[in-house]
Structures are given as C-alpha cells and as structure tokens.
Amino acid sequence: MTDDAGLVRDTGRFDLEADVVVVGGGGCGLTAAIAAAQGGVDVLVLEKQARPWCNTARSGGMVPAAGTRFQRAAGVIESPEAMAEDILRKNGRASDPEATLNLCRVAPHLVEWLVDSVGVALDFVHDFKYPAHTEFRMHAPPSRTGAALWADLRRAVTGHPRAELVEGAGATGLIADEGGAARGVTVERAGRVERIGARKVILAANGFAANRTMLARYCPEMASAYYFGGEGNTGEAIRWGQALGGAVAFMDAYQAHASVAAPHGILITYAVITEGGIQVNRDGRRFGDETTGYSEHALRVLAQPEGIAWNVYDERLHQLALGFEDYRQALDAGAVLAAATAPDLAAALGLPVRAVAATLAEYRAAADGRRPDAFGRRDCRRLEPPLRGVRVTGALFHTQGGLQVDAAARVLRVDGRPVPNLYAGGGVAAGLSGHGPGGYFSGNGLLTALGYGMLAGRDAARAIREDGSEPA
Numbered sequence: 001m002t003d004d005a006g007l008v009r010d011t012g013r014f015d016l017e018a019d020v021v022v023v024g025g026g027g028c029g030l031t032a033a034i035a036a037a038q039g040g041v042d043v044l045v046l047e048k049q050a051r052p053w054c055n056t057a058r059s060g061g062m063v064p065a066a067g068t069r070f071q072r073a074a075g076v077i078e079s080p081e082a083m084a085e086d087i088l089r090k091n092g093r094a095s096d097p098e099a100t101l102n103l104c105r106v107a108p109h110l111v112e113w114l115v116d117s118v119g120v121a122l123d124f125v126h127d128f129k130y131p132a133h134t135e136f137r138m139h140a141p142p143s144r145t146g147a148a149l150w151a152d153l154r155r156a157v158t159g160h161p162r163a164e165l166v167e168g169a170g171a172t173g174l175i176a177d178e179g180g181a182a183r184g185v186t187v188e189r190a191g192r193v194e195r196i197g198a199r200k201v202i203l204a205a206n207g208f209a210a211n212r213t214m215l216a217r218y219c220p221e222m223a224s225a226y227y228f229g230g231e232g233n234t235g236e237a238i239r240w241g242q243a244l245g246g247a248v249a250f251m252d253a254y255q256a257h258a259s260v261a262a263p264h265g266i267l268i269t270y271a272v273i274t275e276g277g278i279q280v281n282r283d284g285r286r287f288g289d290e291t292t293g294y295s296e297h298a299l300r301v302l303a304q305p306e307g308i309a310w311n312v313y314d315e316r317l318h319q320l321a322l323g324f325e326d327y328r329q330a331l332d333a334g335a336v337l338a339a340a341t342a343p344d345l346a347a348a349l350g351l352p353v354r355a356v357a358a359t360l361a362e363y364r365a366a367a368d369g370r371r372p373d374a375f376g377r378r379d380c381r382r383l384e385p386p387l388r389g390v391r392v393t394g395a396l397f398h399t400q401g402g403l404q405v406d407a408a409a410r411v412l413r414v415d416g417r418p419v420p421n422l423y424a425g426g427g428v429a430a431g432l433s434g435h436g437p438g439g440y441f442s443g444n445g446l447l448t449a450l451g452y453g454m455l456a457g458r459d460a461a462r463a464i465r466e467d468g469s470e471p472a
C-alpha cells in the first residue's frame with residue numbers, strides 16, 4: 001500500500017531487482033551510478049523524463065575544487081580548507097562545518113576521478129571569479145555548459161556493462177520494510193506501475209523548485225517567481241525520505257539568479273558583472289551592490305519595476321562572455337545590444353539617456369577612486385566604450401534544502417542514525433548554502449550533486465560487497 005507521502009510498506013514480490021537503484025538521471029544520479037558500477041555492483045538508474053533536460057544539463061557546468069592538479073598547473077596553490085572557509089563565510093557559518101569540509105576535501109578527488117576514470121572533459125577556469133570566490137577553482141567543460149558535462153556522464157553510464165539507464169520511468173514511491181529499511185521503489189513506465197527491489201536506493205531526484213505547493217510552504221517569496229530549472233524537480237524524493245524518518249534541514253534555502261535574458265530566457269554569465277559590469281533599472285539607476293552574489297541580487301532585480309534590470313558592460317567583458325556557449329546563443333538571439341556611447345546604448349535599450357549617463361559617470365568615479373561607491377561595491381572597474389547591454393530578469397534556479405546525510409551520503413534520521421539502505425545527494429540532500437538565497441556560493445549545486453553522488457555510489461557498492469551476499 002502506498003501512503004500519501006509515497007511510502008510503500010510492502011516488500012512482496014518484485015517485478016525486477018537490482019543491487020542499486022538510483023532515482024534521477026541528472027548529475028548526482030549519473031555520478032552515483034558510475035561510482036557504484038565501478039565498485040562492482042549492478043545499477044539501475046530511473047529517470048522520470050523521456051527527454052531529460054535536468055538542472056545539471058542546464059547549468060554552467062562549473063565544478064569547484066581546491067587542490068586539483070589542474071589548479072596547481074595554473075599556479076594556484078590552495079587547500080580544501082580555504083575553499084570551505086569561503087563557503088562558510090558566504091552562508092554566514094550556517095552550513096554544517098563538517099559536511100562543508102567533507103565535500104571540499106572530496107572535491108579535488110572528484111574532479112580528477114571525473115577526468116581520469118569517467119571520461120568527463122573539464123578545463124580549469126582562470127579568466128574570472130564568481131562572487132565571494134577568493135581563488136580561481138572552477139573546473140568546467142570546454143563549452144562551459146552543463147549540457148556537455150551531463151552528456152559525458154550519461155555516456156559513461158550507458159557505456160558501462162554494470163549500469164542501465166531507463167528514461168521515461170518516474171519513480172512513484174519508496175518501498176520500505178517493517179524495520180524502516182529502504183527495499184526498492186515503485187516506478188511508472190509506459191502507463192504500468194512496476195515494483196523494483198534494491199539492496200540500496202540512492203535518491204538523486206533534485207529538490208522541489210518545480211513544486212509550487214512546496215515552494216509556498218518553504219520558500220514563499222519564490223512561489224510565483226520565474227523558474228529556470230528542470231520540470232522534473234518536484235520534491236517527492238524528499239518527502240519519501242521524511243516519511244521513512246529522515247531529517248530535513250535548510251528547507252528555506254535556494255539559488256536564484258539575477259541575470260537571465262528577458263524575454264529570451266537565456267542565462268547571461270555573471271562574469272560580465274563580477275568583472276566590472278553593472279545593473280540598472282528602468283529609471284537608469286543602479287539598485288545595489290551587484291557583486292554580493294547573483295542569488296541574493298536576484299531578489300533586488302525582482303523588486304524593480306516589472307522585475308526587470310539591464311546589464312551594462314563593455315567590449316572587454318563582451319569578449320570574456322563569448323567564451324560561454326549560452327552567451328553566444330543570447331547574442332544570436334538578439335538579446336545583446338551594442339552602442340558606441342552611453343547615450344546611444346541607453347537609447348537602444350529604451351532607458352532614460354541622462355540617467356544612464358549619470359549612473360555611468362558615478363560608477364566611473366568610484367572605479368577611479370574619486371568617491372566611494374554608493375552601494376559599497378569594492379571592485380568597481382572602468383567601463384570603456386563601446387558598450388553592451390542586455391535586458392534581464394531574476395529567476396529561481398533550484399532549492400538547496402533537503403534530507404540530512406552523513407559523510408557517505410547516507411540519509412540520517414532525526415536521532416542521527418542512518419536510515420538503512422537509503423542515500424541522497426544533489427538537490428534531495430541538505431546543501432551547503434545556509435538559509436534563504438544569500439548563502440548560495442557558486443558551485444555549491446554541482447559540488448553537492450556530484451560529490452554526494454560519488455560518495456553514495458561508492459559506499460553503496462562497498463556495503464553490498466561487505467554484506468557478503470551475492471550481488472543481484
């Protein structure tokens with residue numbers, strides 16, 4: 001019988017059995033599957049969408065890690081502890097320090113394993129820093145798209161003899177025994193519900209940003225915001241874990257973004273802002289320090305008339321942004337306008353000419369050190385004509401709260417003991433972003449997705465091997 005939360009208390013006959021069942025075929029799920037398959041057990045990945053377009057595929061593919069050989073080769077010597085300190089500073093020391101340090105220590109091994117043993121192409125990113133990053137530490141596909149990262153992960157799973165990926169197969173519930181241990185999942189495939197038994201279940205179905213009811217409960221200020229993530233992220237896996245006694249944390253945490261081209265719906269890299277650009281509103285005026293973080297700044301954008309702002313930057317930043325495939329798409333779509341002078345740009349963008357000119361003059365004075373920035377921005381930089389402008393809005397990207405997990409990504413009960421056989425990662429797990437939008441630190445998303453995915457897959461395989469029983 002399935003209860004309201006999707007928990008099935010019946011371990012009768014299964015239609016199919018696997019050593020490990022992974023719910024969700026995004027970054028966390030695919031990483032978990034490869035790690036488990038490499039550990040010598042059979043894995044079945046269930047993906048709800050027939051043509052997946054998960055958050056990992058939509059992302060910028062930026063994976064943070066301090067202490068990789070790629071970072072060292074670029075001359076950057078940094079410890080995982082320093083990266084953890086950046087994350088903790090950004091979230092006001094709200095995230096669990098042990099969990100934060102654990103993932104930061106895992107990160108360099110994760111990145112090198114992805115490149116060396118999984119076949120993911122990652123380059124070290126050393127031409128711009130995200131807000132609050134004190135060092136260059138991002139690793140991204142050459143195209144700087146999550147689509148390339150996801151495609152490499154998917155190829156590794158479909159090419160592994162011990163792993164199987166089934167798309168168009170949404171898990172509808174978690175099967176548990178009377179002792180409270182996960183035993184499998186129910187899945188709906190081609191209109192039929194099947195029962196799949198598993199020794200270990202890994203929940204990798206992301207968070208609840210596509211579920212307006214859960215948003216209204218946990219992140220009410222985002223309940224009606226423009227959502228830029230995957231449609232599959234409806235939060236059921238978090239509810240199943242809770243129904244089995246799993247504790248949740250940081251349910252009010254989320255990542256928003258201040259720079260999505262409107263109406264084009266294309267991400268405009270925040271590098272154009274952190275490296276010197278500004279945002280103005282319909283009145284041609286700035287409305288905050290853009291560099292505190294794109295997540296919290298998104299709320300300031302949404303508070304402007306019509307929830308709209310304009311990125312204003314120069315040719316140098318335009319050239320930097322051309323390194324991003326989505327920016328090139330925005331250019332092709334006509335979202336990026338160019339003009340020789342500030343008045344011409346204001347006219348092209350439909351903004352008040354004198355106000356934009358005055359705003360740029362004030363910003364230049366701050367960049368030249370002639371006066372402090374009105375919003376306290378510390379790294380104001382000169383913008384030199386010709387200029388560029390893009391009309392943008394703020395958007396919700398994903399939630400960051402979920403099931404509490406231990407260092408091996410096992411789901412924890414309220415009393416701190418693990419729920420037997422149950423793992424979680426990515427958006428299903430409690431993240432490292434503290435509360436609200438402001439604790440999000442660029443890279444926290446993929447760090448918890450791929451990091452917990454690798455840990456969960458490895459631990460599930462280890463536990464099955466040590467169990468002594470033959471894999472399924």
Ligand SMILES: Cc1cc2nc3c(=O)[nH]c(=O)nc-3n(C[C@H](O)[C@H](O)[C@H](O)COP(=O)(O)OP(=O)(O)OC[C@H]3O[C@@H](n4cnc5c(N)ncnc54)[C@H](O)[C@@H]3O)c2cc1C
Nearest residue numbers: 024026028048055056059060062171232426427443445446
């Ligand atoms: C535009 C954008 C840019 C971003 N850029 C970055 C970045 O550069 N760096 C970074 O660190 N983070 C970034 N993020 C955040 C990052 O994308 C996410 O945190 C991360 O991808 C989450 O991975 P995941 O595996 O948990 O979820 P996903 O990749 O979304 O995968 C979850 C999958 O589970 C499936 N699913 C859901 N429910 C079920 C079910 N019941 N049964 C079966 N399948 C199910 C979904 O359909 C989906 O395919 C970005 C996010 C967005 C939206």
